[in-house]
Each structure stands twice: as structure tokens, then as C-alpha cells.
Amino acid sequence: MNNTLIVVRRELSGYFATPVAYVFIVVFLALLGAMTFFVGNFFERGLADLGPFFQFHPWIYILLIPAISMRLWAEERKSGTIEMFLTLPISLTQAVVGKYLAAVFFTAIALALTFPVWITVNILGDPDNGVILAGYIGSLLMAAGFLAIGSFISALTKNQVIAFVVTASLCFVFIASGAPLVLNFFSGWAPQQAVDFIASLSFLTHFSAISKGVVDVTDIAYFASLIAVFLFATALAVARLKGE
Amino acid sequence: MAMIEIDDLMKRFGAAVAVDHVSFNVDRGEVLGFLGPNGAGKSTTMKMITGFLTPSSGTARVEGFDVQTDPIEVKRRVGYLPEGAPMWSDMTPRGFLTFVAQVRGLRGAKLNERIDIVVAQTQLDSVLEKPIETLSKGFKRRVGLAQALLHDPDVLILDEPTDGLDPNQKHEVRNLIAGMAADKAIIISTHILEEVDAVCTRAIIIADGKVVADETPEELLRRSQRHNAVSVRVGGEMSVARTLLQDLDGVASIETVRANWLVVQSNNGEALVSEIGTALRGIDMPIDEIHVERGNLDDVFRNITSNR
Numbered sequence: 246m247n248n249t250l251i252v253v254r255r256e257l258s259g260y261f262a263t264p265v266a267y268v269f270i271v272v273f274l275a276l277l278g279a280m281t282f283f284v285g286n287f288f289e290r291g292l293a294d295l296g297p298f299f300q301f302h303p304w305i306y307i308l309l310i311p312a313i314s315m316r317l318w319a320e321e322r323k324s325g326t327i328e329m330f331l332t333l334p335i336s337l338t339q340a341v342v343g344k345y346l347a348a349v350f351f352t353a354i355a356l357a358l359t360f361p362v363w364i365t366v367n368i369l370g371d372p373d374n375g376v377i378l379a380g381y382i383g384s385l386l387m388a389a390g391f392l393a394i395g396s397f398i399s400a401l402t403k404n405q406v407i408a409f410v411v412t413a414s415l416c417f418v419f420i421a422s423g424a425p426l427v428l429n430f431f432s433g434w435a436p437q438q439a440v441d442f443i444a445s446l447s448f449l450t451h452f453s454a455i456s457k458g459v460v461d462v463t464d465i466a467y468f469a470s471l472i473a474v475f476l477f478a479t480a481l482a483v484a485r486l487k488g489e
Numbered sequence: 490m491a492m493i494e495i496d497d498l499m500k501r502f503g504a505a506v507a508v509d510h511v512s513f514n515v516d517r518g519e520v521l522g523f524l525g526p527n528g529a530g531k532s533t534t535m536k537m538i539t540g541f542l543t544p545s546s547g548t549a550r551v552e553g554f555d556v557q558t559d560p561i562e563v564k565r566r567v568g569y570l571p572e573g574a575p576m577w578s579d580m581t582p583r584g585f586l587t588f589v590a591q592v593r594g595l596r597g598a599k600l601n602e603r604i605d606i607v608v609a610q611t612q613l614d615s616v617l618e619k620p621i622e623t624l625s626k627g628f629k630r631r632v633g634l635a636q637a638l639l640h641d642p643d644v645l646i647l648d649e650p651t652d653g654l655d656p657n658q659k660h661e662v663r664n665l666i667a668g669m670a671a672d673k674a675i676i677i678s679t680h681i682l683e684e685v686d687a688v689c690t691r692a693i694i695i696a697d698g699k700v701v702a703d704e705t706p707e708e709l710l711r712r713s714q715r716h717n718a719v720s721v722r723v724g725g726e727m728s729v730a731r732t733l734l735q736d737l738d739g740v741a742s743i744e745t746v747r748a749n750w751l752v753v754q755s756n757n758g759e760a761l762v763s764e765i766g767t768a769l770r771g772i773d774m775p776i777d778e779i780h781v782e783r784g785n786l787d788d789v790f791r792n793i794t795s796n797r
């Protein structure tokens with residue numbers, strides 16, 4: 246077994262060793278359920294799809310993803326365990342990727358636990374399950390993008406509260422730059438290319454493209470390159486802790 | 490080639506120099522006691538050898554591998570107990586040791602065998618399944634020590650391994666280290682100087698980041714004021730004994746300590762036991778106790794590190 250996987254396993258068991266994981270999952274499911282059924286009018290719409298369900302994912306992630314990612318490095322620095330961790334024969338890449346993947350797996354587990362919504366919609370109607378699958382893929386990619394940003398921020402501070410607040414703000418910016426409200430504001434005076442560029446930076450633009458059922462290479466590439474950039478930045482931030 | 494080579498190591502934190510051009514080697518079979526006042530730079534030096542901190546200049550090599558160019562090779566060969574033994578508090582010792590063993594490439598039966606061995610060596614059986622955060626300080630330290638020994642490394646770097654241990658455990662850990670010493674190169678930092686005497690073959694004292702002494706514990710003891718002084722407790726009149734010994738050949742000074750002890754220093758550093766014995770018996774003065782002082786490492790330490 247490769248060191249990255251060993252790190253992933255340790256980190257994952259760390260999530261479930263404390264109530265944090267269970268609290269997180271319950272809050273995630275409760276929030277998502279409440280939004281979907283009460284705000285999104287899931288039933289009243291009379292349509293067999295998960296549109297109202299997925300539309301809230303970005304906003305719920307703004308709140309909950311930073312709660313996962315804030316621990317990643319800040320906690321290790323605060324408690325000093327980073328010294329034990331980084332003096333084992335684990336490469337920086339294995340350490341950064343291992344921790345990150347564990348967070349992604351954990352989020353995937355939480356996301357997978359929303360399956361009752363999928364069952365419900367299949368009982369009530371005849372939805373396009375391909376579109377639903379695309380929605381899940383898009384949602385997970387988006388969560389993975391946020392986690393990469395969060396991993397980087399967490400490596401910059403010992404303080405988890407700071408990591409949470411900064412990550413949540415950054416995630417908000419990444420979402421909001423694609424929201425109609427913001428784009429309308431720009432389209433009033435900025436050239437169309439600029440507006441398109443701002444929109445193309447947004448998670449929202451790519452997520453809604455994917456969750457419509459079109460899993461396009463550019464959307465995947467967007468998330469993949471964003472993740473790569475922020476994980477690389479995380480590695481630089483962790484390496485910087487060693488001093489010159 | 491020495492197992493550990495510290496080559497002109499320097500570490501600067503901002504404007505402050507924490508480790509100031511330190512060089513030394515440690516060979517197989519040596520147990521190096523790394524001493525110095527608080528803030529002297531012991532832990533910082535160890536963090537650089539183990540690849541946790543990057544030196545500002547100079548480098549460290551372990552079995553020929555440079556920690557700056559081959560950090561993973563160095564980390565494979567070193568067992569390291571960081572200062573304060575920081576560990577993931579929600580893991581159990583068994584979970585933690587299993588993780589470290591896997592990272593160190595141990596698998597299957599070999600992994601279980603090594604865990605059993607280090608658990609026995611550090612006497613952890615009673616706490617193996619308890620979360621580390623609930624363990625007492627001494628047990629935590631022992632988990633940290635067990636972790637460092639897991640892969641039976643050739644090089645051990647232990648930052649205050651006996652800090653927080655009870656006297657029995659201190660004794661056990663010293664025996665453990667002494668037992669392993671023959672085929673390893675070991676560096677331990679400590680503030681307990683009797684430990685140096687008990688397990689170390691060599692001692693380095695650093696102060697303000699600089700090496701100020703590098704010798705055997707025996708040589709350090711020899712620097713002590715009291716080294717080879719003769720302490721004698723007489724059964725008769727103190728003043729009589731004192732007057733007699735004052736005139737003895739080779740006596741430099743006599744001190745009275747604790748009511749009926751006389752401490753006699755010679756002027757050439759030799760212990761004058763038989764001379765003193767003969768002289769006292771010559772006047773029929775009863776000798777209740779007599780011994781040669783070895784000297785006191787604490788005094789030597791204080792002398793070397795305080796008048797700087």
C-alpha cells in the first residue's frame with residue numbers, strides 16, 4: 246500500500262474518531278433537506294428531477310466545506326503533530342494529497358448519504374438518472390474545488406477560526422462571481438468578454454453546466470486545474486513552514 | 490564515515506541565531522548527551538537533523554544522506570522523538586503505532602511483531618486501546634518513544650525522552666537505551682544530568698547555539714571542583730581532625746559540611762584517601778565514613794553555561 250493511501254486512511258479514521266463527522270453529516274443532510282423541500286418547492290413543482298436539490302449545494306458548501314478544510318493543516322500546526330507527521334518518511338506531495346483526498350472522500354460519503362432524495366424522486370416519477378448522476382459528479386467536483394482552496398488557507402494559519410472565515414469568504418467569491426446579480430452588475434458597463442471571463446471563473450457557471458447533464462471537458466478541466474493549483478500552493482505553504 | 494554528521498549547522502529565526510555553526514559527528518555505538526540551558530538550541534538542532542526545519546546554512550547527514558537533498562532517505566533511517574511527543578490525540582496507541590509502522594513500510598506479521606516488541610520495551614500494554622488524549626504525560630512520552638523504535642532504526646534522536654517519566658520508568662528507559670547503544674548512533678537531549686552519567690558515552694553542551702563542551706561524562710566530571718576530593722566523617726572532635734589534616738602533605742583546602750563531614754581537596758587533583766586514613770588512625774580518631782567525591786555534573790554544567 247502506498248503512503249498516500251495510508252495517510253488517507255489515518256485521516257479518515259480521524260474524522261470518525263470524534264463526533265465532528267457525525268455532526269457534520271447530520272447538519273449537511275438536514276440543511277440540504279430543508280432547503281430542497283421548503284425553499285426549493287421540490288414537491289409543488291411537480292417535476293421529476295433534482296434541480297431544486299442541486300441548486301442549493303453551492304451555498305451549503307460555502308458554510309460546511311470550510312468546516313472540514315479548516316482542520317487540515319491548522320490543527321496539525323497548533324497541536325505540533327505536524328512535526329511527527331513531516332519527520333516520517335512521507336513526501337510533501339503524499340502528505341498534502343493524502344490529507345486532501347481524505348477530506349474529499351469524507352465529503353463524498355456525506356453526499357452519498359443523500360441517496361434517499363434520489364430514491365424518492367424515482368418513486369414519485371420517472372427522472373433522467375443520467376442528469377442526476379451528472380449533478381452528483383458536478384457537486385463533488387465543486388466540493389473538491391472548495392476543499393483544495395480550504396487546504397491552502399488552512400496551511401497558512403494555526404488558527405482554525407481564521408481558516409474557516411477566510412475559506413468561506415473565498416468560496417463565496419468563487420460562487421458569487423457567477424451569480425446573476427453580480428453578472429448583471431458588470432454587464433451594465435463592462436464589455437461582454439469581461440463579463441464572460443468573470444462568469445467563467447465561477448464555480449456556479451461550471452457546476453450548473455455539469456448538473457444540466459452535460460459533462461463537458463472544459464468544465465472538468467476547470468475544476469481539475471483549480472484543484473491542482475491550490476494543492477500545489479498548499480505544498481508550497483507547508484514547505485515554507487520549515488523556514489529557509 | 491560517521492553515522493550522523495552535523496556540518497556547520499546554523500539556524501536563524503528572524504534576527505536571532507538559534508543554532509550558531511554547530512559541527513559534530515556521532516558514530517555507531519555512541520550515545521551522545523545533548524545538553525544546554527533552556528533556549529540553547531538543542532531542539533532546533535534536532536529538528537534540522539530530522540528534516541523538520543531547513544537550516545539557514547550548513548547541513549546534516551545521516552549515514553551519508555544529506556537531509557536537504559535526500560530528506561526521505563534520512564527520515565527512513567532515523568527514529569525521532571520530537572520535543573513534547575506531539576501525537577494525534579484521538580488515536581489509540583495501537584492505531585498510532587500501526588500507522589507509523591505502515592508508513593515505515595512494515596506489513597503483516599512483521600508489523601505485528603515489531604509493534605509487540607516496542608510495546609513490551611516501553612510497557613504500553615495497559616493503555617494500548619485508550620485514546621492518546623486520555624493518557625498521562627509519562628505514557629504519552631512512552632508512546633512517542635515506542636514510535637521512534639518501531640523500525641529498529643540505526644539512528645535515534647530523542648528530545649527529552651525521560652521528561653515526565655516516574656523514577657521506575659526513567660530507569661527502564663535508560664536501560665533500554667543503554668541496551669540498544671552498541672549498534673546504533675543515539676542523540677538524547679536532557680536536563681537530567683545523572684542521565685548523562687548513566688547512559689551517555691559522550692556529552693555536548695551548547696549555550697546560545699554554540700558548542701561549549703564536547704567530552705566524555707568522565708572528563709566533564711573531572712572539571713568539577715569537588716572531583717577527587719575526599720569526604721570523611723569522623724567520630725571524634727572535628728577541630729582536632731581538621732587541624733591534623735590541614736598540615737598533611739598535598740592538602741589544598743578543607744571544608745566543613747553538614748556538621749561532621751570534612752571535605753579535603755588535594756592540590757594536585759589526586760584523591761588522598763589512604764593518606765587521610767593513615768593520619769587519622771595515627772591519632773586514634775575513629776572514621777565513621779570515608780569516600781572519594783566523583784564531582785557533580787550540575788556544578789560543571791552551571792560553570793560552563795553561566796559565566797558566559
Ligand SMILES: Nc1ncnc2c1ncn2[C@@H]1O[C@H](COP(=O)(O)OP(=O)(O)OP(=O)(O)O)[C@@H](O)[C@H]1O
Pocket residue numbers: 502507525526527528529530531532533534572
Ligand atoms: N519557530 C521558532 N521561531 C522563532 N524562534 C524560535 C523558534 N523555535 C525556536 N526558537 C528560538 O530558538 C532558540 C532555541 O530554541 P530550542 O527550542 O532549540 O531550545 P532548547 O535548547 O531545545 O531549549 P529547551 O531546553 O527549553 O527545550 C530559542 O531562543 C527559541 O526561542
Ligand SMILES: [Mg+2]
Pocket residue numbers: 531532533572648
Ligand atoms: Mg528543547
